[in-house]
Each structure stands twice: as structure tokens, then as C-alpha cells.
Amino acid sequence: MNSRERILQAVKASQPEGAALPDLDALAAPRPVDLEGYRKVTESMGSRLLEIRQESEIPALVREYLPGIEQVVAVNPHWYGGDIPAGWQTGDGRQLQQADLAIVKAQLGVAENGALWITEQELQVRVLPFIAQHLAVVLAVEDLVPTMHHAYERIGDQHTGFGVFIAGPSKTADIEQSLVLGAHGAKSLTIFLKV
């Protein structure tokens, strides 16, 4: 008998009587999106929230809030006026190590915790939002949902190879609980909230 069979047999012999799964409907019941709360939580997570009417406002805002940015990778080339390195999608991800800023789109945002759901469809290269020095995410205000329960309702059985909730810049407090932004991933997160 191999380990797989041994483990499965031991689990089967040991597991208690099965109990029913709890109902999640009440937690996922419709409720309003708390926009003010969303603003506060994104700030508390160390993100910058900028409201825009259209994506054409992005380049000027990038120059204003992220001075000194050189290489920009925008998954939609129309979002950024400057040069985007050709062929950034090709390679094992290491081709992006010089990226100063990545601009990507989120499928949805979660009002209660500031998390943005982004999948590899939007990213094209999985490592993009992590390897770039700074990250900017475009989110339409109508794609805000109240809680994680509503987020997973929306995600449903979407079949994506990789998806991630991103809720701020990369951070750590491992040294004496002092919060430092910019651990291994993006040092800053700018949310362009399209209203």
C-alpha cells in the first residue's frame, strides 16, 4: 500500500460523522457599498485613491503623484501616453525587472477591506504587479462590492489559472512591529477609481 492509500484509509477510519455545511446566504445578502468606508480602509492599508472620470487622466496623475517614474507597463497601452517597452508580455517574467510602474485593471474591489481582484487575464504576466516597483490599478466604481462574500459570489466559478486579491502596497512589520511599505512587491499602490 502506498502513502496515498495509507493516508486516505487512515483519514476515512478516523473522520467523525459528517456535519452539514453552514448556510452563507445571510452573510452574502445584498447590502449597500460603503464608499466612505472604502476610502478610509484603502488609506489605512497605505494605498492612494484617486478619482478619475476617464482613463485619459492617468498619465498626468502618474507624473504628479509618482515623479521620477521611467519604465511604465500599462496592460492597456491607451492608459499611458509614454513608451511601453515592446514585448513586455514575452518571457518568464524577468523581462519586467526594470519596470517602475505597472498599470493594470481590477475586475472588482471589496469595500470592507480595500482588496482588488485581479486575474491573469488582466495581468497577462503573473508576476507583473509584484515585480514592478509601483502598482496602479484601475477600478470602476460600479465594480465595488460590500464584502468578501459578495466578491466570491461575483467571481463564481470563473476558471482562472491565477487570481489575486491585492489590498495595498507590499509591506512588513517584522522588525519590531514597525510598519514599512515596500517589502518585496510594489512599494506603492495607486487606485484610479473611475466614477
Next chain:
Amino acid sequence: MDTAIKDHASLAEQFNTDEPRVNWHDETLWWVRQKRDKIAWTIPEWETLRETASRIKHNVLGNLHQYLLEFEQQALKNGAVVHWAADAEEHNRIVLQLLQQQGVQRIVKSKSMLTEECHLNPYLAANGIEVVDTDLGERIVQLAKEPPSHIVLPCIHKKKEEIGDLFHEHLGTPAGNADPQFLTAAARAHLRKEFLQSRVAITGVNFAVAETGELVVCTNEGNADMGAHLADVHIACMGIEKIVPQRRHLGVFLRLLARSATGQPITTYSSHFRRPKPGQQLHIVLVDNGRSRQLGREDFRNSLKCIRCGACMNTCPVYRRSGGHSYHNAIAGPIGAILAPNLDIRQYADLPFASTLCGSCSNVCPVKIDIHQQLYKWRQVITQEGQAAASKTAGMQLVTAVLSRPGLYRLAGRAGRWVMRVAPGLVNNRFNPWYKQREMPPPPHSSFAAWYKKNRR
């Protein structure tokens, strides 16, 4: 700390020789506990969430066999390779084999308490493979050649000056610089090189979804993602209890995990790995290592519900004042003390006694594990199996002898009060463990029974 001694009380005593440091450790962790409270109280349905999470995990324990099969089937469909390891040794062998197939000598690993439990790093080192831990806290303790002292905050016992010294020695930062911002930037530069060079990345797993075969890994730093997305081979190591039935159940756990752990609304990154990226291999190692045995112990199986948030440690008055290393186990604190005896009852017989049974751990647990009750039950099992410390057994026998004889009890009480009055030095000395770090109270003038007889109406 002399880690050759494997006894909580002795190790805690060593930790307590530096009183200001103990106070600092205590206050730091209590501050994390307070952050947890503050954010939990902003969620009106917090208790519903805890109850729901506990019940989902209960369902998982009762259907684990089916869920494991379902998870395996889905993971295979996603293009992952699934390995099964009965124990730590087999887990380590599987990982080594995968690394040898790739011909690599140096790899990156994000936080995984399972690989700590299995002692993977020393095993790989003995086989000529160096593991670079990429979580900042884990990297720090790795450079210090120490194990993590906390499952979420691995170097919570270290002062920034000590970290500055370590970085000066190993990363070449200027001597005497202990600024957290500066040190983190130095670690970022150092570890970025490792990420870019590494062809294999090991990660832990927070949740594995039976319905979809996907793995969820939560970090604040982004180190799991930097490693896994840049590697040709991603090896994810998980205990078999990490399964959740469906994707939508993640909503419940992700709302609880970071709030309970550090008082954040959610971790910065909650990554869902389902299919390997084109050209990449994804290996999932499912590890039992005593979990199926614990599942069969009715009194202790709920410990398998744990989502490793560390809230029970942050709140524990014993953990905060004895430090994570005093538990001489990969997982410290109250949850470690109920998991460890299942692994080796002899080696960890001391841990369930390292508690005041105050119940604070159970009160903060996001999946409502009855931790303090399990601690109490382990004490009974350990004593019945003859594994309790000899001093405890002798003491209990003496107490039983006195308490079961009313005459002797009254005599002992009178003698005790008299001794404490006329010769307090006989009690207030270093041979009395109750005298350590505290003054003995003044003896009462009479027993409660005498007082009651006099004052009853």
C-alpha cells in the same frame, strides 16, 4: 538560549532572566492582540463569522476523505502534480527528489510552518541544497540560525539592534544602523536577487479548495508570489487539514484570518494558484504527519481546524512572558501545545502544562477551537500515560494525601500559617518556586472554616 534543554519551564526561566526584554515582548504582543480586538469589533457579524468558520471546518473534518479525493482530482485536472507524504521524512524526501531532478543547489521558500514542522531546511542543507527563506522575519531568524518564535511574526523576540548587527554581518549594511525602513530596503535588494536567480520556489498553503483544486497563499510582503511566478517549478507543501470545501468558503476565512492575526482587514496579497503558468510545473505535497491520528482523537481533533493566525499566542499570558522558543516546537503557544503532544507525547509532555487555563486563547480563536479545554484534557492523558514530570506526580500525591484527610488538612493549614508567621524565611526563599518573581502574601490569622464558624448567622 540553550535549546538542548527541552522543557518549557526551564527555557522560560532562561527567557525571564532579562526582565526588561520580557516586558517588552509581553507588551508588543499585547498590542497586536489589542489591534485584533479593535478591528474585530468593527464587524457586527464577527461572532457569526467565527461560528460559520468553525462549522465549515467541522464539515471538513467529517468529510476529509471525500474532499481530499476531490481536491486531488481537480488539481490533476488543473495540471498540477500531487504527492502524498505519510510523515515528515517522506515529505522531505519528495521535495529533495524534485529539487535534484531540477539540479538546483539554492532555492527560495516563503513561509510554511509545515516545512518547519518537517525540518526541511536542515534536511536539504545536509543534501547540499541551500534554502533561502524569503519572508523578512524568517530570513532574519535564519541568518541568526534560530527557528521562528511565532508563526506569524517569526522574529518578534528580536530587537532591531540585533537585526542591524545580523544584516551588517551577512548583508554588509553599515554597522550600527538599526532603522527598520533601511534594513527592510536592504533585505528587499538582497532577496530580489534571490528571486531572480531561483528556478524553484517552495511556498506554504493557507487554504486548498476541494471544489476547484486551487491553493490560496496569503502574505503581506509578496514574497510567495515573487518566488512562485518567477520559478520554473513551484512546490506547494500543505497539511491535509488545509482543505476547504468550496471557493465561496474562502470569503469567511479571509475575513477572519488577517483580522485575527495582526488586526489588518486582509493580508496585502491573497493569491489563488490554480494552474501552473505555461511551461511551469506545479507540485502539491499533501502531508499527513500525524494529522490522521489527531483526527481520530475525539477530544483533540478540533485542533485541526486551526488556520494559523497566531491570535492564541498574542493573547496568552504564558506565551507573552516565556517567548516562542520555550515551546521547543515549530508551533509555539497554546495551539502548539495541543498539536505537539500528538506528534510525540514524551517529548512534548511539558507543553500542555505551560498554561494558566485562563481560556483567553479559546475566546479569540477565529475557528472556535476549545484550546484551553484541550490543554486540560492533554494533562489528563499525559498523567495517565505516566509522562508527567516526576515532581508534578509527587506533588499531586502529597496534595491528594492531605486533601482526602480533613484532620490532616486542618493540621497542615495551622502549621503552614504558623510557619509563615514565625519563620517567613522558610517560605520566602529560592527553593520555593512560588516565591520566584513574587512576594508571598501575609498568612491569614485563621482558616476560612474557622472564620465562617465565627461569622455565620
